[in-house]
Amino acid sequence: MAQNNFSTHHGMVDILPEEAAKWQYLESLIRDVARSFHFEEIRTPILEQTELIARGIGALTDIVSKEMFAFSRGEDNYVLRPEGTAPVARAYIQHSLQQRGGTQNLFYIGPMFRAERPQKGRQRQFHQFGAEVLGSADPLADAEIIAFMMEVYKRIGVKNMVLKLNSVGDPESRAAYKTALQDYFRPFLSQLSEISQARFDKNPMRILDSKEPEDQHIKANAPKITDYLNEDCSNHFEKVKSHLDRLGITYILDPFLVRGLDYYTKTAFELTSSDLGGQDALGGGGRYDLLIEELGGKATPAVGFASGMERLLIVCEELGIELAKPKSVDVYIVTRGEVAQAWAMENIRTIRETGLSATMDLSGKSMKAQMKDADRKGARFAIIVGEDELQQGLVNFRVMADSTEESISFTDALAKLNT
RNA sequence: GAGCCUGUAGCUCAGUUGGUUAGAGCGUCAGAUUGUGGCUCUGAAGGUCGUGGGUUCGACCCCCAUCAGGCUCCCCA
Numbered sequence: 001m002a003q004n005n006f007s008t009h010h011g012m013v014d015i016l017p018e019e020a021a022k023w024q025y026l027e028s029l030i031r032d033v034a035r036s037f038h039f040e041e042i043r044t045p046i047l048e049q050t051e052l053i054a055r056g057i058g059a060l061t062d063i064v065s066k067e068m069f070a071f072s073r074g075e076d077n078y079v080l081r082p083e084g085t086a087p088v089a090r091a092y093i094q095h096s097l098q099q100r101g102g103t104q105n106l107f108y109i110g111p112m113f114r115a116e117r118p119q120k121g122r123q124r125q126f127h128q129f130g131a132e133v134l135g136s137a138d139p140l141a142d143a144e145i146i147a148f149m150m151e152v153y154k155r156i157g158v159k160n161m162v163l164k165l166n167s168v169g170d171p172e173s174r175a176a177y178k179t180a181l182q183d184y185f186r187p188f189l190s191q192l193s194e195i196s197q198a199r200f201d202k203n204p205m206r207i208l209d210s211k212e213p214e215d216q217h218i219k220a221n222a223p224k225i226t227d228y229l230n231e232d233c234s235n236h237f238e239k240v241k242s243h244l245d246r247l248g249i250t251y252i253l254d255p256f257l258v259r260g261l262d263y264y265t266k267t268a269f270e271l272t273s274s275d276l277g278g279q280d281a282l283g284g285g286g287r288y289d290l291l292i293e294e295l296g297g298k299a300t301p302a303v304g305f306a307s308g309m310e311r312l313l314i315v316c317e318e319l320g321i322e323l324a325k326p327k328s329v330d331v332y333i334v335t336r337g338e339v340a341q342a343w344a345m346e347n348i349r350t351i352r353e354t355g356l357s358a359t360m361d362l363s364g365k366s367m368k369a370q371m372k373d374a375d376r377k378g379a380r381f382a383i384i385v386g387e388d389e390l391q392q393g394l395v396n397f398r399v400m401a402d403s404t405e406e407s408i409s410f411t412d413a414l415a416k417l418n419t
Numbered sequence: 420g421a422g423c424c425u426g427u428a429g430c431u432c433a434g435u436u437g438g439u440u441a442g443a444g445c446g447u448c449a450g451a452u453u454g455u456g457g458c459u460c461u462g463a464a465g466g467u468c469g470u471g472g473g474u475u476c477g478a479c480c481c482c483c484a485u486c487a488g489g490c491u492c493c494c495c496a
Contacts, residue, residue: 010487062494066420083496112496117420120489121496128496195493211492260495270495281496308496336454367454375456386454400456
């Protein structure tokens, strides 16, 4: 044991081989869904300019005000990206992706960073997969994004999910609503929780999001934003709902659903699971028609979602969904003596070239130990060679499952492997 | 950032009111089987008892701090 025990930083974990196999499965499933929806992958840097995140997500949000991993180097300010949408929007502008024509239907999978206090389902480095449709104001895009998200969970077999849907309106609708909300809450101001009181002036909509017990009965009768939507927002919302109905995607309307990022307009949604515990959001998203303009691009309507990989894994664990079968190797070459080791090192390539997986002992263990290793690795066949066999031009070909073994040429063994 | 709970081998856990060399199962490695896995038997390795202080003749056990994890908030993925 080393004297210095290094470990991962607070809230950051290693993904060990058994876990990594599950990740590979989930990632490939997500890629399959992306392929069938014909969304193209985009990979953006993990470090972005701090100002991009602050401007995109909103300086007053929790993420920007207290959860960023940021540092400076010379003149430049770096931040580990806390979410994926602002970077994708930045890339869209930087590379003039609208020039590719049509809407840009993009997806991503990757690590995100937020300096929150870790707990189950919440880490400082976590992973999201998400998708964006950039360049469409049509409710079709909202429906497509939600359908994409739901398809991932459907293919995995996740149950007990609730899709919450709301519209947070546009600036005009929101201004009217904000006034109505403040008028409603003002008489109760002293009874509200401290947090909610602080939100009263700047962002009264967030009061609706409160889980503080003293706020619940007060907010229960608060005006609903859906009653304050202007005609454009209202029509949009109705069309999103009817598209979802047509797709057979069930949802519940949650007039108090307010998301924590400033850039949302119109559609907002969140997918929650009762199998998650305290951190119950599997994913969420919405429309952000003003973000790209805010970041300096041409006004471009867009909609997207983001989902947590770790939370998806927790849900699968809770539901007993098997994500990864035990990995096994096709062929294990067991050797005795240096001549045989050298022969194996050279000829294992031939097996691999046929498309089968093959491995051998790399540490000079006894044959018994090699056999045990072959068993542990789930080898279907063992090819056992020593100097005697090599002199006769033969190998021992063993079928592990039934322990049958025959002495044949390596060429014949190769033929048998592929039957 | 706040409150509560937990922290003993790689893993899951024992450890008697504080009392000598801290245990088990699983796993790992080796032997029984001088060239052959899964079962069985035998043996070995593996622990600064999360870390650092303090109390005490003596601390895995009591106290404080700290780190890490869990739960509830906050908030989100």
